[in-house]
Amino acid sequence: MKSLVSDQLAFIRIARDFFNIYDLKEIKNRRIGKGKIGGKAAGMMLAYKIVCKPDAEDEIDLAQYVTIPETYFVASDVFYNFKTRNGLEYTVSQKYRSREEIERDYPKIRAAYLAGQFPDSTLQQFRNLLAEIGTAPIIVRSSSLLEDNFGSAFAGKYDSYFLPNQGTPEENLEALTRAIRQVYASVLSPDALFYRNIQGLEDYDERMAILIQKVQGQRHGNYYFPYVAGVGFSRNPFIWNKKLRREDGFLRIVLGLGTRAVDRIARDYSRMVGLSHPLLRPVTTAADIAKYSQRFVDVLDLKANDVTSVPAHEIISEDFPGIQYLASLNEGDFIKPIFALGRGLDPRQMVLTFDNLLKNTDFVPLMKTILKKLERHYNRPVDVEFTVELIPKYPRPELKIYLLQCRPLSNREWAADVSVPNNIPIDEQVFSSTHLVPHGIVERVKYIIYVDPIDYSQIASNSVRMELARIISKLNKKLEGENFILMGPGRWGSSNIDLGVRVTYADIYNARMLIEIATSKNGATPEVSYGTHFFQDLVESNILPLALFPDSAGSVFNRPFFEQSPNALPRFLPEYATFAKHIRVIDVPDVTQGKFLRVVMNSEKNKGLGYLHQY
Template identity: 55%
Template sequence: RKPEEEIILTFNPELAPWHMLFAQAEEFERLPPEKKTKVRHHLQQIIVVLTRGMISDQLGFVGVAREHFEIADLKEIYRRRIGRGKIGGKAAGMLLAYKILREPQPDDPFPFADRVVIPDSYFIGADVFYDFLALNGLYRFSDQKYKTREEIEAEYPEIQQAFMRGRFPEGIVERLRRLVERMGNAPLIVRSSSLLEDNFGYSFAGKYESVFRPNQGSPEENLQALLDAVRQVYASTLNPDALLYRRQVGLVDYDERMAILIQRVEGRRHGRYFFPTVAGVAFGRNPFRWSRIIRREDGFMRIVFGLGTRAVERVSGDYPRMVALSHPHLRPEITLTEIKKYSQHFVDVIDLKENRLATLPVPEVLHPRFPGVQWLAAVEEEDYVQPLHFLRPGLPSDRLILTFDRLLQETDFVPLMKAVLTKLERAYGRPVDIEFTVEIHREGRRPVPIVHLLQCRPLSRRETRPVRDFPAYVPQEDIVFLTTRLVPDGVVERIEYVVYVDPREYGQIPDQTIKREIGRVVGRLNRRLEGRRFILVGPGRWGTANLDLGVRVGYADIYNTLMLIEVAFAGPEGTPEASYGTHFFQDLVEANIYALALYPEDEGAIFNRAFFENSPNALPDLLPEDAPYARYVRLIDVRAVTGGRLLEVIMNAEEEKAIAYIREYKEP
């Protein structure tokens, strides 16, 4: 019997036009199974070429994508792409994760195709960014990344204005006009999706803009608002935090291009407001255990009521629900006072009547007749929290507390999220984090949470930290601090300097201008101490927008530090919220900066106030112009105050213990 001839390609896929690749691949996919097996290698090559050209050329991504994408998937992406170029990292991560989840596997615990969806999405190709720069003479800013930090910060407002005046190619405007007509008055979000975002090494979490557009005007007004949002995202490629982050992680020479992801906002209309029932971020690993029974490998979530902005950013005076997926019923708070205080008090919504984003007190939106309220809220009784098992129409809205307890404990939401994270981790070969929203559907009387997947990225391998045994004995006078709460794994050696913002002095500052300037002093110390080994220790929440809760700093102010430590003395604002899961925390992870919270008044905790408050302050010597702030900001030269010794911090998550102590080091 004569063997069948091998099917060969008559063209080079790397050089062929895309219409030829699509046509050939579709022909291969129509072959009967026995013949299709013989061309699988050709088909995979075409898929790789199209993936690299249209989605991402990150090899880690391509290696996973070629096992899951089919030609029909790529053709649909091509149909939804506006302009030339790749669709960028954020779009790529969402699409690949969705495809992975939809592929049925024998051991799938859920029908993921029915339980996980993605928003209606369109993509502006990254090459349109080049066209925009060329059309508006904006290439003059292309060398910003090589300027000093001071120049980058000073010139950014001018850059923003120049970008906001920019024109788009007519063909792009026309495509976006048709998109606006197709979407009608559905609220939109315009999200950055740069070529560097959400890749296998660096997340760029929160570095670039995402802009909500309520989309409630006339078609022309909606189009202009959409174009302004794209301009705003384009300008954010040159914002100081992004450029300094790229410099810090060795990506400053990369030719960053910005693609755009335009999505219909997931949610429902409730009167004049539009928002999702639940939004959040979930991680395949849980670095913070407030109980020893919590399993890190099961993952972690931060969830909120309304738009997810409050889940991924540190919002002053407000708290998401922190969920250990291994034990969703456990929470750090116990008493009614604690549960009420550390719950969500404000909700972000789209105000359809005013055509804008709005932040409202929860009682103005959540009430006893709100659909699904029994899964979201509990009732404040005299001295305890009562689950809401039945609707109570006359109940005052201000007695409702967002706990999400029944959603977490009486539906399959938590098992579903664990299964999603597990399946994605298996495909990616490492844990992932995802952003999502949730709507609660009903099948008869049974609640069925439907997850809307917005984003997926592999967690950085930087999150794997070394573990070391604690020393057998440390003299009491050599211990600088010891804590037993929310401890990660890791070791920080040979610490030469400690930058200490005194929590008590800071809390007594009446002038917001001084508090704002303290953040700038920290930024100047961060620059001056570059190349030295130092840690930051300060009050409450580092990175918060509320100056009364902590020091306002951004990534550009802290990227040289080895650790960022939050000191939580009891006071009017209580203890700080753990920052894990926020974009600010992701900055720390990607920069290999350890985050640690100290609770000096905990039983068993040690906080050596004499070391922090009585050691000589080197700030006036290092930064004479900042001497007026020496009362609030202390720079401790560890060698100088310890007779040549240095500071070491050992953190062990399994033992729930971290210790900082003075020790001798042999000269290297």
Template identity: 45%
Template sequence: MMQYPHLVDEMRGIFIAALEKKGIAGEEEIERKVVEFLGEQSGHESPEDRKILKEALVDLLFAVHFTTDEIEAHINLARKRDRFRELHRVVNEERIQPGRVIRALRDFCNIPQGDLYISPSEAEGVRVALIDRFISNQLPFIGIAKQHLTIRDIDEMLDHVYLNRRRPGKIGGKAAGMLLAAKIILPRLQDREPDLEEYVRLPESYYFSSGIFSDFIDYNGLHYFRSQKYKTRESIEAEYRNIAELFRKASFPPDSVNDFRAFLERLGEHPIILRSSSLLEDNFGHSFSGKYDSIFLANQGSLETRLEEFMWGLKRVHMSTFGPAPILYRRDHSLLDFDEQMGVLVQKVIGRRFGDYFFPFAAGVAFSRNPFAWTPRIRKEDGLLRIVMGLGTRAVDRVGGDYPRMVPLGNPLLRPQIEARQIMKYSQKMIDVLNLSTNSVETAASMELLHKIDHPDLFYAVSVDEDGFVSAPLFKGMKIDLRRSCITFENFLTKTPIVPLMKKILRKLEQAYGNPVDVEFAWDENRLYLLQCRSLPVRETAGVVLPRDVPADRILFRNNLCLFNAVIPDIEYVVYVDPRAYGRIREYEEKTAVGRVVSRMNRALQDRRFVLFGPGRWGSNDINLGVRVGYQDINRCLALAEIAFEEQGLTPEVSCGTHFFNDLLETGIIPVAIYPDDRENAFNERFLLDAPNLLVSLAPDLGQYTAVVHVLHVPSNTGGRLLHILQNEREQKGMGYFAHAGEDAVGT
């Protein structure tokens, strides 16, 4: 106590409050005891004598009634209040250097935490100031984070933060969301649920602040890039093609390079991923899904080699800030004037090494609300998992000819497929892995890879086709014939705690956010790793009633797979990519050109009400299974219809959880799946093919594509009627029909 003479009076005030709270003696009782002790001499002693006697009595009572640990905790409370006052002063100074704030924070946190705290009302202002200074200035995020992030949480985070000396910056939205999710699930000051504490982890993470990006721009005189966002779309696209060479030649300041070198020495040779974490990313209502780059690095070899690869990885993430997709996304969401800056979240890749390959057992995306309830037995509020074996890239990207496992958490073994042939067909065929020798993400055939590496968790991943019945292995030592196997995750879902864990995690996060959420995760060696958390865009549309008795000649399509309730009235134009004509194209370049034609129509019709119809999977990375487009190529359409003819083997994928799907949700674009060969579906292909094609009138230089891309003006071919699209999620029925604006389907 005497070690802190300037705090002695404050400590005794704390002692008296504790004695009174325990019912031993309050201020008045202690004063009375002092008077009794002085007896007849009372009134003749000096004030100093009375003070000394009172202090001695307080100390005696406290020593008698409290343990040594309790006494130390109360002394530390006085110390914490002292350091807190300094922290409060420093963190609210406008132009103070971050180093001084960090020192004041460290001084406070160096005092043992104990179980006596600064009052929440006092601490809230400091928490908000620290969050705003180092993490995020987005008010919706701060409103939630201040309830869950403690001052000590922020201090621990700063041990892993790399700040720029000249431009401090923040860690950005993606890093902030991950950190907040972890503290909601595993809080510091509340009781933790034992199962969550046992299984849930964060990957080893480091935060490279947005100031590093800003300083890089300053150091290389690249200020003019800050005006890229105001240029025309054509200029943005043209100039972005040259930015890689410019960034490759640019350099980081020497002190930043030294920081990077020290970081890699500290980290060692473990694979890492450099993830974008811009200031706006993963915020409420605008997630920027897939708009910025994330870079996997093998991080192997000499320090200087690793340093060069690391710096080029940082540059690649930074330069994606100026790409067409994020700029147009910001323009569409009225975010263009915000000074977007890029932080980078660097994480050790979760997984194990198998020869040259590195990957986790499983990864995916989890939703607190299930957007794909294909049967009434599924409750949307139970949530959904979209899960793959290997790196999670196959779960968040639209991949061709492959399928993740979709798991309704309320009934995890329920699946759309029943027959063995269907289960085998709609299972994951390929696994994404990080090749440590080539320093690249590669895709391997799943069964070939599993045969080669002898994965110890094979029991949890696969099922075997035995005489037309697909079943999971009965026990771990059971011999598995991979030639007749497919990835189903049956044992993973039933013999590990993944399902109850995810249900609990999603429930806690949705409750804290006050909004549905999605979570990216990985699972390896019996641990669940949180990689990302963000607010989930959700479409809430009242029930939709489909019109009856619509004349056949006024129906464009009927479908029986509807993800949402939706009403899209008064559609004037249809852009139709003929699946059969597209399938006949053999040259890769010709197929990519079709995507560019669609992009041109997206611009030409941007002020009109139009929809896109095309083959298989829009946005797929396999150009043979769908037109390759990005957000910037389809962002003006009202609906995106995917047409699957059996003869071509094209299949619309339920893309819930992919970046592409999130784009559709946030932009209000309705996905529509049409199976023309299904008896419950209908599709008037002749109408789309026979109507006059306006492609050349909109773009005279695209005449060579008129056999593949058809653009038609609906009213000109329907007696003035417009196209209306309705989707009924509950009944799993939808239709597109022609009617005059404002009248029902059978009106004249």
């Protein structure tokens, strides 16, 4: 197992109870080259073996519902041979260069990788693989030895490519080898190298294997895509309602290729599902449900032999198989299920809610059981990527879940052992919260952008308030790459400019946290963004939201720190110096003799604390 799958001790301790010699032979038979199959492939195989092994604690016999796509492996030694054959060993030293040099050099390095050639023997193996696959669409996925491990997951740092695979044999071969070369080049991308630097992995000789899989899905006209795709977390990291139970898990699901579930797409939304209460949304009104739903579907265009995005109304119709499980009807004042087909339903009236899938199939109990079982055996929270096949049956359809990836969450990502310190001197405490606290730690906050809620409420001119939003947008770009948080009146992003600064996602996407300060005014406390569509933007961007209630008994809010610290706004935006009385930029190390802000939040205890910390 060590030479073929993984030599990580944490992985082996789990895998030895699930893999057998026949599994290893099957992997070897589907492997091109020598060496390991990489972390992503190993994680998928282990998850599948765990899920399918009978377990007394399982509520459902998962073996009959769960599978993996047809899969092949390009082992890590092929990467080594490719670099040697094409004289690319010099690129190994890139990881030790400065940020500016890495960004400057990468286009040339990528071009050199794309110009590289594989030996004839490897090309013939690729031809044989494509002949076996036939004309089925495929995906070429990174599977480095650093991916999906127990310490640093490298999620999203390396590239993957969908290939429709509809050309001539030589065209398909060229598309496959180009995709593999692109994945190899992504090892040296700035994002990947910066992440390795942050994780202290510069000296590790990264080895890239490749995972080649048939795309699970069905053909609909000229398009090919899965019925449902998504990502699931065994612990819900986003509690937007007190009814939600974190331990029951969380999903983001879409119609079509899973790119829209894994990566946030501008102006489009996946369906967020808290598995303890799957029909409980972050938004409630019919207008918001329609507005913040999926509008485009990522598909493989078999005729054009390309990947594309298509408006949802061009895909869905009353003839689309299982449409009643995916869509609801927008009646203007309310959203209703599709009770009957054959009435000439207008696709433009349909909204992708997935309500009947969540309510009237086995999908929710299946996903809860899968996620709980994987967490139980990994002994830590996990996330998975998956697709769903709907098999028509009466009175309810059957489902087949295809596991694509399983990733154990590191303590940095999940912070399961977060402990909010109780011995911080009061003069080093900056703020605290005991209201709907998320889970996690934000380290080394260097800058705080602060809009004073009391001052904001006293600004008479809405044009001044709108200008504050523009200043924040400029600071968001100016501070890119820095650890900064935003603090201001609840609620950020509100359409009612009296309640908060009217920013959009595009104005705040570089921030690590968005903190809403709800102060009492005329005896009333304004509502913060929990439960609104703006919160969904934060969730999908990994920007931790936190609500502060300074007037609540027992809460900490160090007002002198915010009001008396020197304002660095003129340093960053001298042309907006006149707005310094309304918006402050606090350089935390500069005003605290080298300390940074550290924010620790434990959702289980509903307690959060921001305090000054010497690193």
